[in-house]
Amino acid sequence: MAFRLTLIRHGVAEGANEAIFGQSNPPLSSLGREQLDLRWAALSAQPIDAIASSTLARCADFALDAAMSLGLAVHLERGFNEMNFGSIDGKAKSEWGLAEHTAWDLWQQDPAQHTLPDGESWAAFSNRIHTALNAWFASGEAEHRVLIAHQGTIKAILLAALGLPATRHNQFWLAPAGCVTLWWDEHWPPMLLDISNTLPDTP
Template sequence: MSTAFRLTLLRHGATLAPGGLGQHDAALSPLGHSQLEARWAALNGTDPIRAVASSDLQRCRDFAEIAASRDTLPCRIDAGFRELDCGRLNGVRADALVDGDALSYRRWQHDPADGLAGGESWAVFTARIDAALQRWLVAGADGHHLLLTHGGVIKALLLHWFGLPPNRHGQFWPGHAGHVSVWWDAAYPPVLLAFDAEPPR
């Protein structure tokens, strides 16, 4: 396996239950599926995808398995790529929070270092994702690697790679089927190649 290749982080598309925090397991909507199809075609046309990994939550996993099977690609499904665990607020919409939960969420948005409602701290979240990424990349193929995952995962990896603290997470807001591509070299820090946060049109 080559130690240098393009690595793309792709956020899932729109879901049937939008806006829920954390590790809720909402399915993709038809719009979300079409968003991912459009993004996949564009990315694959630029640099053919050779290996796929995905969160095990269905809004990521379902499309990853379909696309990988269609293109005869290896596909790793790993719970390590799940969204941040938000404790007892998993699945709750942010705009539905009231009283103490609403206050805790606002504070968390300003600095997510500590866990939300009994969930993961940012350090534990980042370590989980990085461990899953290393497992995949060590076992993977040559060429363009694509990880289908969640907005929080993309934020955490970018902050980790660029040496930024958790309170800078607001700099990165990947939309549905938004993506980030980096040049990955095991011997050097990742180099940013592309950041398209908007859903494909």
């Protein structure tokens, strides 16, 4: 069955200016919640019949409320969690050493070839995301699926869908509460319909 798949990045998390969060687990800031409220107000004006989310608080807390507002169950899945960034995960950037800065720069250039210290490899990260995605798709039919997740998770889905290497990951930068929509058909390659980094106006 063909369907629309909308991927939403979570809003700004508490402490996001000071650190990079992978599987460390801060909640949304008040601004982050406002950002997602604006995105959801516009998106939910269209029919939605399946919602999934990372289990991390900056995604799951909002996803649970969004699903409840539509009378839907939410599919919470650890497989959609952000990459484990190892020694820098949640660590204040002001405390990074030279080796950590160098490792981050190399990872940005090619995450498939440069795993962060004590971090998750790109291959393992991408594999768990697509295992989770396929399991969600197989769990029941839906015409419009919404996944609330992380920038890295969404990038991995888009790169695989479009047949691009990990070196192109920065091509798909998403703002907080940014949104991507794909047309997904099991018989054809996914089609990119829209990328929006601009939040809707306040209703």
